Amino acid sequence: MTKLLSEEAKDDLLHRGYSRRQLAGIATVFGVGMLAASRGTPAFASAGHPDAAPSAKVRIGANECWTGPLAPGQAAAAAMIASSNRYSPHDEHGDFRRTVSAIEGVPADYVAPWPGSSDPLSRSVVSYCSPTRGLVTADPTFELAGRTAEWLGAPVARVPLTKDYTHDVKAMLAANPNAGLYYICTPNNPTGSVTPLADIEWLVANKPAGSMVLVDEAYTHFADVPTASYLAAAGKDVIVMRTFSKIFGMAGMRMGYIMARPDVLTKMMRYDGGMQSGALPLPSLACATASLTAKDLIAARREEMRANRAIAFEALKKHKLTYVPTNANMFMIDWKTKPAKDMQVAFRGKSVEIGRSWPIWPTVSRVTVGSKDDMIAFSAALDAIMS
Numbered sequence: 182m183t184k185l186l187s188e189e190a191k192d193d194l195l196h197r198g199y200s201r202r203q204l205a206g207i208a209t210v211f212g213v214g215m216l217a218a219s220r221g222t223p224a225f226a227s228a229g230h231p232d233a234a235p236s237a238k239v240r241i242g243a244n245e246c247w248t249g250p251l252a253p254g255q256a257a258a259a260a261m262i263a264s265s266n267r268y269s270p271h272d273e274h275g276d277f278r279r280t281v282s283a284i285e286g287v288p289a290d291y292v293a294p295w296p297g298s299s300d301p302l303s304r305s306v307v308s309y310c311s312p313t314r315g316l317v318t319a320d321p322t323f324e325l326a327g328r329t330a331e332w333l334g335a336p337v338a339r340v341p342l343t344k345d346y347t348h349d350v351k352a353m354l355a356a357n358p359n360a361g362l363y364y365i366c367t368p369n370n371p372t373g374s375v376t377p378l379a380d381i382e383w384l385v386a387n388k389p390a391g392s393m394v395l396v397d398e399a400y401t402h403f404a405d406v407p408t409a410s411y412l413a414a415a416g417k418d419v420i421v422m423r424t425f426s427k428i429f430g431m432a433g434m435r436m437g438y439i440m441a442r443p444d445v446l447t448k449m450m451r452y453d454g455g456m457q458s459g460a461l462p463l464p465s466l467a468c469a470t471a472s473l474t475a476k477d478l479i480a481a482r483r484e485e486m487r488a489n490r491a492i493a494f495e496a497l498k499k500h501k502l503t504y505v506p507t508n509a510n511m512f513m514i515d516w517k518t519k520p521a522k523d524m525q526v527a528f529r530g531k532s533v534e535i536g537r538s539w540p541i542w543p544t545v546s547r548v549t550v551g552s553k554d555d556m557i558a559f560s561a562a563l564d565a566i567m568s
């Protein structure tokens with residue numbers, strides 16, 4: 182297994198306190214294709230991705246978009262297939278970087294595309310955490326960073342959200358003042374809550390030297406809030422991460438990107454020589470580039486999500502159920518006395534696949550906002566289950 186790692190990568194890992202035995206685990210995480218192919222690796226253990234062919238008629242459990250890529254993206258991807266005999270017919274990687282640069286205000290060489298964001302998320306943990314410099318994450322939040330750190334043998338501190346469901350950045354720093362990576366998911370999965378940029382700035386200003394702040398903005402377009410990309414553009418110790426798996430409807434096309442200083446990008450490429458970032462399928466890359474600039478279509482999809490979400494909220498109100506205030510395409514229902522696992526089974530009985538719960542809140546279920554029809558079906562299933 183460790184043959185997959187370069188000598189430079191091995192030296193770096195051993196220098197940071199990993200044992201030779203642990204190198205095999207790292208090679209498994211980043212061996213080409215292994216991350217996606219093996220059920221034993223952190224991505225599948227934690228991402229909560231549903232079975233490949235779920236039988237439910239209504240699928241509102243995995244925070245996917247209810248519909249496919251935006252029309253200009255679909256057209257660009259379809260057109261690209263005819264030119265895909267070339268590795269790079271027209272510098273598609275450059276087009277992507279320049280497009281992100283224009284929209285986000287970061288230099289083009291601060292942008293790296295990836296096949297989704299699970300890879301750079303795990304890779305950030307490998308690049309900045311070690312047995313002596315742990316990870317600090319929130320609870321509840323998207324678990325992939327925490328599970329990757331545990332997999333690698335790096336200590337993990339899980340810090341409860343504030344009473345407003347934002348990341349408690351002061352408590353996060355206090356939980357490990359010498360961590361290698363601080364993970365902020367905003368809007369947060371599963372709560373949909375937004376952590377103020379002022380709090381992120383505070384963490385960046387006060388964190389220990391040599392550490393990184395990873396800001397995961399997977400759901401940012403659903404919330405329409407200011408991004409942290411200006412911190413990356415200013416050369417701070419910040420990685421801003423995006424995915425096309427959410428509002429852009431491209432979960433199966435596998436596209437994401439990060440924004441960070443070039444030296445950070447180089448460090449993150451160290452474990453595979455840039456293979457994952459450099460070997461993206463061109464139709465996915467073209468689809469992403471064309472989608473990014475479709476401002477009006479993005480806004481329209483956000484409005485559609487909000488209208489659909491309102492249908493579900495009406496149904497919850499009718500049954501006097503409370504939910505966590507959300508800014509994204511997901512909401513958390515508190516069943517109070519009923520275990521979330523049992524409610525998931527009850528919905529499954531109505532062919533509605535809702536989301537899972539988190540151990541810290543065992544009576545709370547995450548539900549993804551789907552299409553209008555999905556939300557009407559969810560409401561009908563809720564009525565039947567509650568009666």
Ligand SMILES: Cc1ncc(COP(=O)(O)O)c(C=O)c1O
Binds near residue numbers: 228302397423424436
């Ligand atoms: C917060 C967050 N980050 C990252 C991901 C990874 O998604 P992908 O690998 O499809 O980009 C997800 C997926 O659900 C997520 O919720």
